[in-house]
Amino acid sequence: MKIKVHGAAEEVTGSCIQITTEHSNIIVDCGLIQGAPKKEERNRAPFPFSLRELDAVILTHAHIDHSGRLPVLVGQGYQGPIHTHEANADLLDILLMDSAFLQEKEAEWANTKRSRKGLKLLEPLYTQDDVPPVLSLLNLHPYKQPIEITEDITMVLHNAGHILGSAHVELLIKESSHTKRIILSGDIGNPGSPIQEDSNIYGKADLVIMESTYGNRNHQSxxxxxxxxxxxxxxxxxxxxxxxxxxxxxxxxxxxxxxxxxxxxxxxxxxxxxxxxxxxxxxxxxxxxxxxxxxxxxxxxxxxxxxxxxxxxxxxxxxxxxxxxxxxxxxxxxxxxxxxxxxxxxxxxxxxxxxxxxxxxxxxxxxxxxxxxxxxxxxxxxxxxxxxxxxxxxxxxxxxIGGFSAHAGQKDLLKWYQKFENSPRLVLVHGAQTTIQEFHDFMTQNVDSEITIAKHGEVIRV
Structure with missing residues (x-):
């Protein structure tokens, strides 16, 4: 199988990971790229994969840096399933509608200035009318229930402890006579949160793709x-x-x-x-x-x-x-x-x-x-x-107040990875360039495993 990281590679927004097998082509997350205007212009670039060949989308959680380009994906023709935890139906409705409203307002403000200069007016990236078609494609699942999403990929969602509905994605992928277990962390919750249950994934894995948002710091208690x-x-x-x-x-x-x-x-x-x-x-x-x-x-x-x-x-x-x-x-x-x-x-x-x-x-x-x-x-x-x-x-x-983050800090990210029994191969995503390099060095010193930092568009073979 081949894995490509199309977003949140040495950055913290725009999460999107493509997994291609002999029979299937899926993506996990389709997030909005946020930050400076030059960065956000990338939201308008064509997707680096064929929408016609895309079999399924899996959404780890509703935060816009993981879900915010779904209206673009669907608006350009994707009509397949979007698999996610059942709580995300409500959150996506709220967050995507808010994101669409902001896209409309930003286009309106920009066009006020552009019209004075005689420049071509901009269309918003998407509008509130583009959100209901996304919601209609949602396939909602509970935690810990195996779901066969294609002929060779079974998905299991595990509580990630981050926000309501957040999930680690476990993929069981059949290859010849073998089954590979791939874990995509999504965003890992800060243990001890008073509301969310702590993350609860463990066992053996062939590959772990892990977020690194706070990989260079620890939160206070x-x-x-x-x-x-x-x-x-x-x-x-x-x-x-x-x-x-x-x-x-x-x-x-x-x-x-x-x-x-x-x-x-x-x-x-x-x-x-x-x-x-x-x-x-x-x-x-x-x-x-x-x-x-x-x-x-x-x-x-x-x-x-x-x-x-x-x-x-x-x-x-x-x-x-x-x-x-x-x-x-x-x-x-x-x-x-x-x-x-x-x-x-x-x-x-x-x-x-x-x-x-x-x-x-x-x-x-x-x-x-x-x-x-x-x-x-x-x-x-x-x-x-x-x-x-x-x-x-x-x-x-x-x-x-320093300790109310919904993300795990450095030492808790390490503890999360150490729950896997066999020190599986580790690929780091979703972290600013300096942060992810510091986290790579920290993990290299503390675990005996092959650890790499994902590069944008690089092919990872499993």
Missing amino acids: WDTSIVELKTALDEARQHGGNVLIPSFAVGRTQVLLYYFAKYYNEWHLRDWDIYLDSPMAIKVTNTYGKYWQLYKKESQYLWSGETLHQKLPNLKFTPDTEQSIELNSVHQGAIIIAGSGMMNGGRIKQHLKHNIWRPQCSLIVAGFQPEGTLGNRIVEGAKYIKLWGETVKVAAKVHT
Whole structure:
């Protein structure tokens, strides 16, 4: 068989891996390439494989860097099955529709400038009308159930512990009289998450294709992060202003709500009004309630029925723009959870405009802020930021919480790989160039195996 990595080779977006056997041709993931404009232009390039010869698509999870080009794939003619975990039907509907809306808006903004210059107008990469045809092709499966997806490939999905519906993909591929076991990690969850069950794959394998997103660093412990969150809220209560929490809609928001419910009395959260000010995060949170049986036993109770609102009686959802604008006149006593997690867009920017210059307010940053983002500039100590061309002073107290990542860190990636009994051949994907090289060196020092870094379009033979 032949394997080609068409995306997330020495980068962290655009995941797409092609597997070709004597009888079958499939891809695992079809993610959006994100980042600088030159990178994103690659989303418009032709796919490096024939859509007519493609037998099946497997989706590890719904994050846009793994799923975001599916509307392009289907729009160009793919009509075969898209195999994924059953929880991803709801998440894909939410995330792909949001991605399509952003594609439409970006084209609209670009065309406003292009029309003034007399340039040819751009079409959005895809629109919201392109999402339902993708959803119609979904073949939904539970974990641990073998599914024959082609005449020589059987697929098994295993919980990856990353976000709701995330999966490691096990492929059992018949070749002559032998069966090869290929493992594609997707994104590997951070062990100890309060909601997601930890990853649970093991045994022997012939090849493991493994993500390396945080391959050069370790996360601090969940316990330390909980203490940091409590301390930040205690200080904010003494200062008397509002608390802003930029948050990712899938995973991070639900972790925060879990801890708010668990420590409601201990952290004096009754003294606050808590607002979830993100239409996407609200939809995702409601979706989490549909799949409560998938979570750790200690957190299942929170997501079933109306328990979340019973445990957090002062939690208010504000999906409408008008409701969000009303928060601009609230100057104290509000905890506002809003997107986006890196502060480059979304409603959090409006809340920064109305709060970050006020010394009695607090900003709790509970996620990694990549270089070049507004969030990174604030965390690095910027005294002033620009919002819509206006210079705004950073006077609010900034707290950073380091351990709530949905991705495994370096030592946990190593532990994940060591669950395989035979130290199988390892191919590294989904990591920035310097990160993945550091992780390669780290793994080489700690395991006795053939380890390579995938190159874009390189043929890997098994």
